[in-house]
Amino acid sequence: MILSKISSARPLIPGTKMSVYPHSGSSHKGLYPWIDAFRCNGCGACARACPPDIIGFHKGKAAIVLDLCQQCGECFEACPVEGAIIFKLHPGSAETGNTPFLSRI
């Protein structure tokens, strides 16, 4: 699907949906789970699958406490909706090229 291509900023481990990028332990590096609020139907599969149990619900949509995220990818595996959880780079990280506030010219 096209939607998964958005998250393919990093190569994946063959046969899995996991990134080869080493899990750093900090959600501000590497890929982090991001919920497409328009596609999340609030079924709760990700919350049940999350090992550190940091996924809750707000306005009927899944919400992740990113600081405590271990970036294991279980939520991605559990989610039944294509494109509702995407592993992607932090929007402010240097790899995305979108770092508007970091540059002091």
Added chain:
Amino acid sequence: MLPGVKKYPHIFCPIQIGKLWAKNRIKYASTETNYNTSDGFVTQKELAYIEAHARGGSGIVTTQGAYTDPRGEGQGYVGMMGIWDDKFIPGLKKMADIIHSGDALACLQLMHCGRVGGINLPYTVGPSAIQQRLRRFRPQRKMSIPEVEECIQEHIDGARRAVEAGYDIIEISGIVGYLISNFLSKFTNWRSDEYGGDIQGRCTFMRKIIEGIRQEVGPDIAIGIRLCAWEMLDDVEGNTEEESLESIKIAEAAGSDYISVTVGWQESLGSVISRDIPMGKWLYIAERTKKAVKVPVSMAYRLFVPEIPDKAIASGKLDIWEMCRPMIADPALPNKIMWDRQEDITPCIACQVCLARLFRDAPVTCTVRPSCGHEGEREWGYHGFPKAEEKRKIAIAGAGIAGLQAARIAAEKGHEVTVYEKTGHIGGQWYYASRNPWGENSDKYWDDQEFMRWVNHMKAQCDKFGVKFVLNSPVTKELLEKERPDSLVIAIGAVPETPDIPGVDKPHVVSMFDVFTGKAKLGKNVVILGGSGAAISLMLFVIDKLEKKGVKDPNLAMIDPAPRFGWDINPSYIWRYRLRLKQAKVQQLTNGQVKEITDKGVKADWTIVDRKTKEKQQFKGQIVPADTIILARLVPNAELGYGSFKGDTAMIGDCVWVRRGIDAIQDGYRLGMRF
């Protein structure tokens, strides 16, 4: 000759400013954005934003105001540009080069925010210590004479740095409560030394700055100034219009090459730039200024369509068409006018979200253009979206603003989009909101057309990219089975909630949308069940309707469980809405619970809390007389949900959760980006 140039020859006529020539008479006015770092350095985000304007085709592009003092007293916004040290020159130079690359004159604005400044300080400075009228601003401190002289020198140094960075025009800002206007106004300048006194004395500060800059930069650089031509501060003894005109004449005599006139202060009690002001209302002020001075006069403020300024320039009321909000909404506006592609212009609806965001120390965004502030980020697609690799068939349920925006982006990416709409019109809630009694021009007073301008623009864009519209056709299971789309977008918006109370099925209980379209008849006494922004706008509509019918002393009331009504309305609008409700004697029954609807009225409990004394007044089981009861508590429309389609389903807009128009458009845009 390009079609737009033929149609609006006066706008595209070159104009001389000082010794420079601008290619046309459109000036992008100085706009604070809060995109810069809090210590005043220009960021990539700001550069990308300015680049969009430089490529847009206006003759003069003004940067946002730059504060001139190292103490931060002049800094009125957290992301304001600084020019108080040579270390800022490289960033400013980049900006000037970008503006020059668009073949426009680069204009830098020097701005000391004075009374409304000192964002990171516990105080503000000014000619005298005058109490603030708005809660946002900090107490004012009187400047001593050495401080005033230092401030003048800082302005001159700022101008020198601007010239070093390559700017052609130096503009000084003396409007809406900034330092120069503080010195000019009788309201804030109570000094008895050389910087105060009569209008000549009060203008000394401004005169010294202009003369000093002229001496510093030489005759080749143009100097302009923005001044208030009417302060609208008559209730606190502000300048009279004659005094303001006198100050403009003094600025011209001191060496200003053009005058940009404005109306009103941040502290004035009238509305100046909002939607209830008809377009072109303030042109008489420009005309009066133009009669008094010889240099070009420019003006912004409610000139959103090219017809009005073109006519004004032709008849000698105006020289330069200045624009700020219309060009936030669409930076490419001058080029689109030049090619006479007016249906492509994203129209500003004067919603004041940009201004409200500035005052909340947030970066500027735009309701009608979500890519505002993301011009440099490719996925936001300001400079166009790339075609998608895989063409999909997308069905969008609902042609409201969220659905239209999503359809436009998806279609631009090359997908096959069909929009299904249950009713016979597009625009959703904005179609109803356009019936509100605020108007673009006075002869169409009943019709708030500016909403429909955006809807029509979006429809034209959708048509351009080949979106199919199917009206009067709700999305059903059969339809989905027949059409078999790859994706379903649910954008069916909100519906008025039908409360579970006895008597709700009586004939005098009507939906708010029926009231807007005129399907439901209004009685003399009206009760609205609701207190959100939509309910208040409905109440304004009802007040207007009853006034036009000539109904004397109607009994109007609003009931909602909320402690205060209009919680979601923009602060630029809420105060005048509250004033209007007060004038019409609307009872606001806060913390209310409706118990029963009878033929005579509504039986309800409510509690009114006095905001100052915190005194509670409880009412239990009271009857509010009503001939018409309008349901106006909007809740998400649950006709379609995630189960309705097996496959990629997305839900956007008010059917996720009821919010404002900006959120619906943002939802549509963000979803469109992900297709």
